[in-house]
Amino acid sequence: MDILLALKTYVVSVVLAFLAFLLLWKIRGKPSSFERLPPGPATYPLLGNLFQFNIKEAYKYYLELSKKYGSVVTIWLANSPVVIISGYQALKDTMIGLGEEFSGRAIYPLLMKSTLGYGVLSTSGHRWKEMRRYTLMTLKDFGMGRRSIEERVREEAENLVEMFKKFEGSAFSPAEMLMNAVSNVICNIVFGHRFEFEDPQFKSLLRTVNAYFSILSSPLGQIYNIFPRLVSLFPGKHHQLFKDLEEAREYCKREAQARMNILDSSCPQDFIEAFVLKIKEEKDKPNTEYNLDNLISVVWNMFSAGTETTSSTLRHALLLMMKHPDVQERVQKEIDEIVGQDHWPSIENRQNLPYTDAVIHEIQRHMDLSPIAVPHKMMCDTEYNGYVIPKGVTVFPLLSSVLIDPKLWKNPNCFYPENFLDANGRFQKNDAFVVFGMGKRACLGEALARKELFIFFTSLLQHFTFRATVPPEELDTTPTNCSFGRMPRTYDCYAIPRK
Known part of the structure; x- marks a missing residue:
């Protein structure tokens, strides 16, 4: 009886405490700094809007909210406000027009766990600016805008083609091999060498990337x-x-550390060596950002993000080619006419392959890999569209709202390469192609990703025709939703060598 009485007393105490909290919430409301936030749906104490949407399809909920409340909407995740920006004009106004104000990075615990607050992806302010500037400059010096990076990508494309040939017409899953090939491009840049696919260290790094994105x-x-x-x-x-x-x-x-004492300062061979040189140059500066913590986190940023995004896009590309054999055939015809079978495709070929270029862009638009860009954070109190978004508030740039806008695209819900072709069949750009983000925090690896997608895609279609294990009409090419993005479906395929 004493136990039952104690239990009842405890339950009553909890209920009373919760009711007191609700009353306090009602009386005090939200802080005055939030009074001019954009409108949004009603919230619940402690939980905010958490249970009002499917966490794996959050962007769909946000799209619906934008139709109801407009291009700037506020939701609450637990007791923290989040402002959602949607539509091309609003994203342009904020990410570009107010780029400095919106340039912060929201502090996400999982992101912080992987970087400890260093590097490029999870930082803001001076550290972010310095690391981004240096990383872009160094990648360019190592050939991001020149031929040397292209040669490294082509080397992996050639290895990938040879791997696919080993299946001799048997069905297989290309996912792991695509991931290995893309990851090796990053390894070549960062570590100065590629790994064999069975290398234990390489497999350990890739397992960590897979586990990271799986939990994320x-x-x-x-x-x-x-x-x-x-x-x-x-x-x-x-x-x-x-x-x-x-x-x-x-x-x-x-x-x-292995490079510290054997470094040739006149000719660094990889990104790590270049960064170590910078550490040595600035070792006597008290507030320098050039240290091992930033180096390690920048490397992880490049390795993890660069591996997952590009390999997933290539997986989706092959799936769409199997779904649309007429498109695959037209791409192959264009490659045969311009590149032929005796030479590997090069970036120089891109301007003469307008249909192929259009197909690659449409693959990315159709996939909509990151419906919500990596969350931003306000660097200062900022007025926009009659509202005030306080310093420190998290901002979700809703890229999907642009990529599926019927005012900006023909047949936005379908795979339609003509979105990137003019009336004469020439490739045409579209400012609404925002798959790499917008403004100051646009994807750091955009230039590299564009090279990889073009060379891998054209090399594979130059050598193989891809067929599904089921009829094309039975293939589901709708990406699966997860909380941070949209991922290609798993599948087996046939890679039939072309004569």
Whole structure:
């Protein structure tokens, strides 16, 4: 009886405390700094709008809100406001017109766990500007705008073609091989060499990338980002991920330290060597950003983001070619006429392959890999469209709202390469092609990704015709939704060698 009485007393106390909290919430409301936030749906104490949408399809909920409330909307995730920006003009006004004000990076616990607040992706202010500037400059010096990077991509494309040939017409899944090839491009740039696919260290790095994005895209990852301390108390895959991330960081650290005493300052061979040189140059500056922590995190940013996004896009590309054999045939015809079978495709060929270029762009638009850009953070109180968005508030740039806008695209919900062709069949740009983001925080690796997609895609279609294991009409090419983006469906295929 004493136990029952104590239990009832505890339950009553909890209920009374919760009711008191609701009353306090009602009386005090939200802080005065939030009074001029954009409109949005009604919220619940503690939870905000969390249970009003499917966390794996959050962008669809945001699209519906934009239809109801306009191009700037406020939702609440737990007790934190988030402003959603949608539509081409609003994104242009904020990400470009007010680029400095909107240039911060929202602090997401999983992101912070992988970078410790260093690098490019998870930083803001001076550190972010310095790391981004240096990384872009160094990648360009290593050939991001020249032939040397292209040769490294082509080397991986040639290896990939040889791997596909080994299946001799048998069905196989291309996912792992595509990921390995794309990742090796990054490894070549960062570490100065490629890995054999079976190399234990290479496999360990890729397992960590896979685990990172798997948890990031799961409900567990989303709950961790909102309640990190609470989730850390419970067992789960996130604990193993944190150990794997630390091992990946240690590997990068060992690579950097190994170069410290053998470095040829006149000719750095890879990104790590170039960064180590900069560390040595600035070792006596008290507030320098050139240190091992920033180096390790920049390397992880490049390796993880560059591997997952490009390899997933290539997987979706092959799926769409199987779904649309007429498009595949037309691309192959154009490649045969301009490149032929005796030479590997090069970036120089792109301007003479307008249909192929249009198909690659439409693959990216159709896939809509990142419906919501990596969240931004306000750097200062900012007025926009009659509202005030306070400093520190998280902002979601809703890229999907542009990529499926019927005012900007023909047949926006279908795969339609003509979106990038003029009346004469020439390739035409479209400013609404925002798959790499907009403004100051647009994708750091855009130039490299464009090279990789073009060379890998054209090389594969030059050598193979891809067929599905089911009739084309039975293929589902709709990407699967996860909390951070849209991923290609898994499939097996036939890579039939072309004569």
